Each structure stands twice: as C-alpha cells, then as structure tokens.
Amino acid sequence: xxxxxxxxxxxxxxxxxxxxxxxxxxxxxxxxxxxxxxxxxxxxxxxxxxxxxxxxxxxxxxxxxxxxxxxxxxxxxxxxxxxxxxxxxxxxxxxxxxxxxxxxxxxxxxxxxxxxxxxxxxxxxxxxxxxxxxxxxxxxxxxxxxxxxxxxxxxxxxxxxxxxxxxxxxxxxxxxxxxxxxxxxxxxxxxxxxxxxxxxxxxxxxxxxxxxxxxxxxxxxxxxxxxxxxxxxxxxxxxxxxxxxxxxxxxxxxxxxxxxxxxxxxxxxxxxxxxxxxxxxxxxxxxxxxxxxxxxxxxxxxxxxxxxxxxxxxx
RNA sequence: CCUGGGGUAGCCAAGUGGCCUAAGGCAGGGGUCUGUAAAACCCCCAUUCGCAGGUCCGAAUCCUGCCCCCAGGA
Numbered sequence: 001x002x003x004x005x006x007x008x009x010x011x012x013x014x015x016x017x018x019x020x021x022x023x024x025x026x027x028x029x030x031x032x033x034x035x036x037x038x039x040x041x042x043x044x045x046x047x048x049x050x051x052x053x054x055x056x057x058x059x060x061x062x063x064x065x066x067x068x069x070x071x072x073x074x075x076x077x078x079x080x081x082x083x084x085x086x087x088x089x090x091x092x093x094x095x096x097x098x099x100x101x102x103x104x105x106x107x108x109x110x111x112x113x114x115x116x117x118x119x120x121x122x123x124x125x126x127x128x129x130x131x132x133x134x135x136x137x138x139x140x141x142x143x144x145x146x147x148x149x150x151x152x153x154x155x156x157x158x159x160x161x162x163x164x165x166x167x168x169x170x171x172x173x174x175x176x177x178x179x180x181x182x183x184x185x186x187x188x189x190x191x192x193x194x195x196x197x198x199x200x201x202x203x204x205x206x207x208x209x210x211x212x213x214x215x216x217x218x219x220x221x222x223x224x225x226x227x228x229x230x231x232x233x234x235x236x237x238x239x240x241x242x243x244x245x246x247x248x249x250x251x252x253x254x255x256x257x258x259x260x261x262x263x264x265x266x267x268x269x270x271x272x273x274x275x276x277x278x279x280x281x282x283x284x285x286x287x288x289x290x291x292x293x294x295x296x297x298x299x300x301x302x303x304x305x306x307x308x309x310x311x312x313x314x315x
Numbered sequence: 316c317c318u319g320g321g322g323u324a325g326c327c328a329a330g331u332g333g334c335c336u337a338a339g340g341c342a343g344g345g346g347u348c349u350g351u352a353a354a355a356c357c358c359c360c361a362u363u364c365g366c367a368g369g370u371c372c373g374a375a376u377c378c379u380g381c382c383c384c385c386a387g388g389a
Contacts, residue, residue: 042353043351043352043353043354044353053353054353078350079351081350082349082350083350084350107353108352108353109348110349110352113348114349117349119349120349122349122350124350125350126350126351131351160347160348161347161356162355162356162357163356163357164357165348165355165356166356167352167355168347168348168355169356171349171350171351174350175349175350183349186349187349188349189349205343240351241351241352241354244353244354245353246353248353249353270341271353272353273342273343274343275353277346278346278352278353278354281345281346281348282348282352
C-alpha cells in the first residue's frame with residue numbers, strides 16, 4: 001500500500017461504464033489495497049427497497065467498503081440533480097477529511113458529469129403546479145405551441161432544444177418564468193476543488209448484451225417481480241420517477257395486465273440495451289477517460305497510483 | 316410431376332403501372348442533456364423489390380422463362 005500513509009491527496013476517481021460492466025466489483029477489489037470509500041453515482045440505487053432490479057451492492061460488498069448515497073430516499077421522494085450534487089459534495093468532503101480517496105461509482109452519466117465538471121444548476125425548485133399547467137397546455141395545443149412560448153422568452157435555449165421534448169421545454173420555461181431571467185443565461189459550471197480521474201469500463205457490445213440478458217434472468221430468479229409487486233402494494237405509484245426504472249416499469253405493465261410476463265421480461269432486455277447506448281454518450285462526452293476493457297484491479301490500482309504520483313510531482 | 320399461394324432491409328410487413336430515388340414496426344447504430352436522467356427527446360439505417368429477359372414514354376407492380384419456399388393433389 002504505497003500511497004496510504006504518505007502525502008494524502010484529496011482526489012476523486014470516477015468509475016463509470018454501462019450497466020453490468022463490473023463497476024461495483026472493481027470498486028470493492030480496489031478497496032482491498034487502497035484507502036477508499038465509495039460515493040454512489042447511480043440514480044436508482046438511491047431508493048430504499050429497490051435492490052434487486054438496480055443491482056445494488058450487496059451487504060457483503062457494503063461491509064467491505066463504506067458506501068455513501070445508497071438508500072437515501074424513499075421511492076416516492078424525488079432527489080433532484082442539485083440535491084444529489086449537494087449530497088455527493090458533502091460525502092466527498094467527508095471522505096477527504098479522513099484522508100481517503102473517493103471512488104465515485106455509477107452508471108448515471110449526468111451525475112458523474114455534474115460532479116466532475118462542477119455544474120451549477122439554476123436554483124429553481126420544481127414547481128409542480130406550473131409543470132401540470134404547462135403539461136396541460138402542451139396536451140391541448142401541441143408540443144410546438146409550448147415550444148413557441150419558450151422561444152419568445154429565451155431564444156437561445158430554444159435553439160438548443162428539441163421542440164418535441166416537452167419535458168425539457170417545461171423545465172426551461174419553469175426557470176424563465178420564476179426568475180424572470182433566460183434559462184440559457186443561468187447554466188454555469190465551476191471547476192471543482194479536487195483533482196479527478198475518470199476510468200470507464202467497457203466491453204464488446206455483443207458480450208455485454210449477452211451478459212445483461214443473463215443478469216436480467218438472474219434478477220427474475222432472485223425475486224424481482226416480488227420486489228416490484230411489494231413496492232406497488234406499499235402504495236408507490238407507477239408514475240413515480242423511481243418506478244420508471246428498468247425492470248420496474250416493465251413489470252409494472254405486466255402487473256397491470258397490459259402484457260404477458262414473457263413480454264415484460266423481453267422488454268426489460270431490449271430497453272436495457274438501448275439504455276446502454278445512451279449511457280455511452282455521456283461517457284464519451286467528458287474528456288478522454290481511461291477506457292478499460294478488462295478491469296484488472298491491479299492495473300487500475302497502478303493507474304491510480306501513477307496518476308496520484310504525477311499530481312504530487314506537480315504540486 | 317400437377318394445382319394454388321408466395322418470394323420487398325437482419326426480422327415482420329405496406330405497396331398491385333407514374334405521387335416509390337419503396338410506408339410503418341422491431342432489432343441495430345449515433346446523438347442531445349445544468350433540479351424527473353435507468354427519464355424525455357432527436358437523427359441514421361433497401362438507388363432497390365428472388366434471378367434473367369420482355370412489354371411500355373414509365374414496372375416492386377403486367378408478360379415469359381428459370382430458381383427457391385409453403386399448402387393440397389399425384
């Protein structure tokens with residue numbers, strides 16, 4: 001353990017990659033030889049009671065390394081990006097205060113990007129009443145009519161928006177209307193005060209898809225359907241953001257009698273694949289992470305140590 | 316061997332003489348992203364219709380031959 005004691009560096013190492021690529025296993029393996037704690041960067045593992053379908057780290061894995069930001073909200077609570085970021089920042093500071101390294105682990109590209117790039121989202125809390133009103137407007141007059149309202153308030157934001165994306169049009173309008181300022185003028189980022197290294201796991205696409213199919217079958221065998229049913233019986237509504245998660249949404253359709261179980265499971269597989277494609281657009285986006293096809297813990301460990309040594313040399 | 320039905324993208328499938336440089340769906344690929352992000356949205360994906368001729372100003376669509384597939388008959 002060459003780096004443990006001497007000259008600690010308050011760094012963040014992001015371990016990202018598509019679902020099922022082995023991020024959790026790598027994090028646990030690294031913890032055996034490096035002084036680290038994990039900060040979760042997965043938008044679905046934050047929910048209590050959603051364990052099987054989110055492939056949440058097991059009790060053993062959590063015993064092996066402290067994990068932060070797991071099970072922090074109930075499925076009927078929303079955790080916004082800004083709230084996530086605030087919690088993640090607090091956890092990072094906490095870990096650094098113990099002279100440990102942060103492993104930011106997860107497949108939610110937006111979360112990792114926001115932390116690494118120091119996004120400063122406009123401080124406008126969601127306004128449910130306004131959102132409902134704007135949704136109704138879009139339903140009555142069409143998405144383009146809603147988009148036109150944004151165009152008049154904030155031309156620049158409109159130019160960067162897909163006119164049919166009602167969801168994002170509403171958020172932009174929400175910010176414009178409640179601040180009186182254009183949304184496009186309120187998007188900022190501030191470089192974070194810690195050095196960061198991004199490691200991205202990847203894998204042959206065919207192989208990954210095959211492994212994901214198998215993992216989904218395993219989840220079903222491990223009681224995913226019962227987990228989903230229990231959440232619903234507990235009163236969690238299907239339209240909650242948490243219940244839009246892969247596995248939960250499709251099994252919800254089955255439980256509502258809209259399709260067969262077989263159809264639901266193949267929908268999970270299919271939609272998991274298209275999720276993987278969307279995940280990659282985030283990972284490819286922020287500057288050149290280290291892509292690893294076979295994440296040998298020792299190789300990653302050396303990568304991290306070399307990077308830390310470089311930081312010390314410069315400082 | 317005869318009769319009938321059919322061969323359009325990896326798969327399903329619309330189109331039966333000009334609006335077809337071929338609809339749609341699935342699968343696949345790429346992308347957007349600053350308070351729902353495992354969400355929402357956008358883009359790409361057959362110069363070609365089993366093959367070869369012919370008719371026609373013009374054919375995936377009509378005719379002839381051939382090759383496959385399916386059903387029934389022998």
